[in-house]
Amino acid sequence: MKQFLLSIIPSLLAIAIAGCSATPPPSPSTVAPKTLADEFMEMASELRNAGGFAVVGIAKSRSMALALNKAKADGRVKLADLLAKQTSDAQENVSNSFHDLAPKKVQHQTSNGIFTVYALMELNPANEPEAHSTTQDIPSL
Amino acid sequence: MKQRIPMFFIGLLLFAPALLAQTFSRNAIESALEDELFPLVEEQVWNTLSVRQTAEETANLTLLLIRALLGQERFDEAEILADESMHLPGQDAFIYWKARALFAAGKFKPVFQTLETLPKTSDYTPAALRLEGRTAIAIQDPKRTEKAFALFEDRFPEHEEAAQNLFDLADTQLASGRVRFAAKTMHELLKRFPDTVLADSVRLLLARELIAGNGKKEKKEAAGLLEQLGTDETAHARLRIAAWVELAALEQRKDRSDIAADALLNAENLTDQAALRARQKTARANLLLDDGKTKEAMPLFDEAIQAAPDDPLAADILLQKAEALLKIKQFDAAEKAFQSYLNVTQNPDGEIRALFGKGWSLWEQQRYEEAATAFENSASKDSDADRRITAWVKAGDARLAAKQAGIAAENYHHVSENNPEHSLAARALYQYSIALLAADKTQEAQHTFEKTEEQYPASDFAARAAIQRAEHLKQEKEWALALDEYRRIANQYTNATTQATAIHQQGLILFGFDRFDEALEKFHLVSKTYPESHVAPQATYMHGFCRYLQGDIETALEICRNFISTYPDSLWTPEVHFWLGEHAYNQGNYTQAQATFLDILARFPQNELADDALFWAGHSLLKQDSFLEAFTLYGRLAKEYPESELLLNTRFAQGEALSQLGEFSRAILAYEEAIKTDSDHPLADRARGRLGDCLFTLGTTETTRYQEALEAYQALYKRPNTPFALKLQSLYKIARCEEKMELPEKAFAHYIETVYMATNHNAPLSPDATLWFTRAALEAATQQEHKSQWQEAINIYQRIIEAGVPAKDEAAKRIKKIKTLPPQS
Numbered sequence A: 001m002k003q004f005l006l007s008i009i010p011s012l013l014a015i016a017i018a019g020c021s022a023t024p025p026p027s028p029s030t031v032a033p034k035t036l037a038d039e040f041m042e043m044a045s046e047l048r049n050a051g052g053f054a055v056v057g058i059a060k061s062r063s064m065a066l067a068l069n070k071a072k073a074d075g076r077v078k079l080a081d082l083l084a085k086q087t088s089d090a091q092e093n094v095s096n097s098f099h100d101l102a103p104k105k106v107q108h109q110t111s112n113g114i115f116t117v118y119a120l121m122e123l124n125p126a127n128e129p130e131a132h133s134t135t136q137d138i139p140s141l
Numbered sequence B: 001m002k003q004r005i006p007m008f009f010i011g012l013l014l015f016a017p018a019l020l021a022q023t024f025s026r027n028a029i030e031s032a033l034e035d036e037l038f039p040l041v042e043e044q045v046w047n048t049l050s051v052r053q054t055a056e057e058t059a060n061l062t063l064l065l066i067r068a069l070l071g072q073e074r075f076d077e078a079e080i081l082a083d084e085s086m087h088l089p090g091q092d093a094f095i096y097w098k099a100r101a102l103f104a105a106g107k108f109k110p111v112f113q114t115l116e117t118l119p120k121t122s123d124y125t126p127a128a129l130r131l132e133g134r135t136a137i138a139i140q141d142p143k144r145t146e147k148a149f150a151l152f153e154d155r156f157p158e159h160e161e162a163a164q165n166l167f168d169l170a171d172t173q174l175a176s177g178r179v180r181f182a183a184k185t186m187h188e189l190l191k192r193f194p195d196t197v198l199a200d201s202v203r204l205l206l207a208r209e210l211i212a213g214n215g216k217k218e219k220k221e222a223a224g225l226l227e228q229l230g231t232d233e234t235a236h237a238r239l240r241i242a243a244w245v246e247l248a249a250l251e252q253r254k255d256r257s258d259i260a261a262d263a264l265l266n267a268e269n270l271t272d273q274a275a276l277r278a279r280q281k282t283a284r285a286n287l288l289l290d291d292g293k294t295k296e297a298m299p300l301f302d303e304a305i306q307a308a309p310d311d312p313l314a315a316d317i318l319l320q321k322a323e324a325l326l327k328i329k330q331f332d333a334a335e336k337a338f339q340s341y342l343n344v345t346q347n348p349d350g351e352i353r354a355l356f357g358k359g360w361s362l363w364e365q366q367r368y369e370e371a372a373t374a375f376e377n378s379a380s381k382d383s384d385a386d387r388r389i390t391a392w393v394k395a396g397d398a399r400l401a402a403k404q405a406g407i408a409a410e411n412y413h414h415v416s417e418n419n420p421e422h423s424l425a426a427r428a429l430y431q432y433s434i435a436l437l438a439a440d441k442t443q444e445a446q447h448t449f450e451k452t453e454e455q456y457p458a459s460d461f462a463a464r465a466a467i468q469r470a471e472h473l474k475q476e477k478e479w480a481l482a483l484d485e486y487r488r489i490a491n492q493y494t495n496a497t498t499q500a501t502a503i504h505q506q507g508l509i510l511f512g513f514d515r516f517d518e519a520l521e522k523f524h525l526v527s528k529t530y531p532e533s534h535v536a537p538q539a540t541y542m543h544g545f546c547r548y549l550q551g552d553i554e555t556a557l558e559i560c561r562n563f564i565s566t567y568p569d570s571l572w573t574p575e576v577h578f579w580l581g582e583h584a585y586n587q588g589n590y591t592q593a594q595a596t597f598l599d600i601l602a603r604f605p606q607n608e609l610a611d612d613a614l615f616w617a618g619h620s621l622l623k624q625d626s627f628l629e630a631f632t633l634y635g636r637l638a639k640e641y642p643e644s645e646l647l648l649n650t651r652f653a654q655g656e657a658l659s660q661l662g663e664f665s666r667a668i669l670a671y672e673e674a675i676k677t678d679s680d681h682p683l684a685d686r687a688r689g690r691l692g693d694c695l696f697t698l699g700t701t702e703t704t705r706y707q708e709a710l711e712a713y714q715a716l717y718k719r720p721n722t723p724f725a726l727k728l729q730s731l732y733k734i735a736r737c738e739e740k741m742e743l744p745e746k747a748f749a750h751y752i753e754t755v756y757m758a759t760n761h762n763a764p765l766s767p768d769a770t771l772w773f774t775r776a777a778l779e780a781a782t783q784q785e786h787k788s789q790w791q792e793a794i795n796i797y798q799r800i801i802e803a804g805v806p807a808k809d810e811a812a813k814r815i816k817k818i819k820t821l822p823p824q825s
Helices: A002-022 A036-049 A064-087 A091-096 A128-137 B004-019 B026-034 B038-049 B055-071 B075-084 B091-104 B108-116 B125-138 B142-155 B162-175 B179-192 B197-213 B216-231 B237-253 B257-270 B274-290 B294-307 B311-327 B331-344 B348-364 B368-381 B385-401 B405-418 B425-438 B442-455 B460-475 B479-492 B496-512 B516-529 B536-549 B553-566 B573-586 B590-603 B610-623 B627-640 B647-660 B664-677 B682-698 B704-718 B724-740 B744-759 B767-786 B790-803 B808-820
Strands: A053-061 A105-111 A114-123
Touching: A036 A053, A036 A105, A036 A114, A053 A064, A053 B075, A064 A105, A064 A114, A064 B038, A064 B075, B026 B038, B026 B055, B038 B055, B055 B075, B055 B091, B075 B091, B091 B108, B091 B125, B108 B125, B125 B142, B125 B162, B142 B162, B162 B179, B162 B197, B179 B197, B197 B216, B197 B237, B216 B237, B216 B257, B237 B257, B237 B274, B257 B274, B274 B294, B274 B311, B294 B311, B311 B331, B311 B348, B331 B348, B348 B368, B348 B385, B368 B385, B368 B405, B385 B405, B385 B425, B405 B425, B425 B442, B425 B460, B442 B460, B460 B479, B460 B496, B479 B496, B496 B516, B496 B536, B516 B536, B536 B553, B536 B573, B553 B573, B573 B590, B573 B610, B590 B610, B610 B627, B610 B647, B627 B647, B647 B664, B647 B682, B664 B682, B682 B704, B682 B724, B704 B724, B724 B744, B724 B767, B744 B767, B744 B790, B767 B790, B767 B808, B790 B808
Parallel strands: none
Antiparallel strands: A053 A114, A105 A114
């Protein structure tokens, strides 16, 4: 266990640093409107900076339900990838541990009848029990 | 930060049981799919897709997901998922499943468009062809359907769905009316897949088509298929039952009700459902009835009623039993069964059927008024147009038969007014006219007969209506108009019955005009051209009668004899026989006459000429001096036909026969009977006279009888309506009695009164009167001669001469003789 912890700490730090550097404060003269994708990326980044594991699952579909499910699946796969990278464990093993994980936040946008769903997936022990409450932004199907 | 990381992993481990779930193997998901646990499949697929998968595996999982969505009838999602998964390996699978999703969503045209994008060599081609066929069925495009299934059959004859495809192909061909092709396809299926469940279905389907084809060979094959299916213990019971039922129907159509009943029994033995069994039993009962096995059939009905699991079914079978009883003409039992049904049923349609059947049962029992009520009830409630109209017409018929012409007219009017296009409308209008006629509404009746002819010129009732109108003219003695009308009918209507009737009626009218030549021509035409018509016998008879009246006796007799051999049982045959008997009698051929009359009696004892024949047979015997036999026949007439109009004549004739036998006392009784029968009839007066004669004859042995004879003659003489000749005779016989009673003066006075009565008579004397005048005059003159009152005698003889009667020469001779006598004589 000690070895495991030692092995992931540098990675986590690296992510935190990278996360910080990836979001420089925008210059007032060149401010462009933030896209939903940007917002979710920022949220994930912030969460990661705060020491958590967070990714954004993204999916597109003409079906809202499909887009949502795909986004969640995508998020879980990405989260597993992230965790696997940190733990050097097989992606499948990690993923099996949280495929029921609910998104922290979900939002979508529509263009030409295509739904694009963003699902913020976070693996944070402090937040786990509230995971299911994040779907409130999804309109009822 | 150092604190958080270990805490996270600790937390991860803590929550692991809650989060822990496995990805699922494709086999496990497929099993769930087979079990139709679609929501579970969906969840499992998404869970599995939450782990990075190879593209191939993702494709496979996505296909399972599509099927799970279809299973939950989320067709749009399935279609979108398939459509959006085309980038995955195995694109043809997604094309196919997209098409399936579109099909399931009822979006048929896009199905074809989607399937067109499927690569020709795809593994999904067989399934795609099947789907194309099913989609073409859905849009009712039989050509495309058949094309798809035929292509499948051509390219994939060994495919696991080949049998089903053949079945669907046959079904499509049947739906397009391509029965021969369908039969060929079904035969192909039976040849290649004889032991499949589909083959069992095809046996039934093919048999039905072969039966419908109506060929003898086809029916034989159908019977074979049905029997094979029925006896195949591996086949589904439902199919086997259907096979036996079809076979029963087939055999029934061949009038082999016994075999049909056996087939139904087989069906019954395979049937678990009590209701179905009861129905099969009922059908079997009906078959046995058709086979004339009433005794076996009726208990089956009762068994079926008892076995019926509910009251409505039992009532329905009771109704069928009632209808069966009606069919086998057990009208009383049928009526009771219909009534029993009516007492329990709540079923409006059944109630109408029962009322209708009850109407027929009563009608057949000639209970017309009750029948009419039942028909009227049925008609007023029935929504089935044909049955309702039939009921109204039958209600009319029943009312008419019950002599309720007014109500009958209303019933017929219902139909003629409200359903003028119905096949019974012409009949209804015609019957309406008949009812009006019966209700003495002659003018209205004539009007509606005319309307019948105008409105339904092609109907049989048009001609009948025309004949009714002509008949009316005849009854009104508008002979010329009637003749013209019958001529018009004969020219206008080609129907044999109408032609025969119209020509025959022309003959009868012409006969009435004494235009025998023309009448003869008409009668001859009818008897030659329409020998089967109902008027042909009378026409033939009238033909003979015309010949007779024309004096061509031999031809007339020849026609009559031919008539008897051609129409031995016709209505006119007794009359023709009678005419032949009469002819023989008039010719003095009494033996022949007697035989002919007795033949009429033997063959037509209930005919209205039977008493006549007996009477004239008696007369023929009288003419042969067979008085006792004649008397016996007269006695038979009086006994067997007590209401006969010939009773008076018979009693009189009995008196005559007994007189001839010297049985005067019995003759007196016969004459008394005659007088009692109709005391004011002229023949009764003759009987009175003959009674006096009998008493007079009895006077020879018992002189007191002369007084009784005298009184009888006096009574006759005094009757105000006694004919003149009979009065003369009575007076003469009064004188004869007085002579026998030794009262010569009185006798002479009455003889001479007879003479004066005759000579003072204003009219010429009839032969009878001449006879009694002559006898009285000769008696009176003779008496004068006996008293040597020569001049008085001559005077009386002179009366005879003056009267110019046949005895005048005798009178002259006697005068001459008196004048030659010496004066002292």
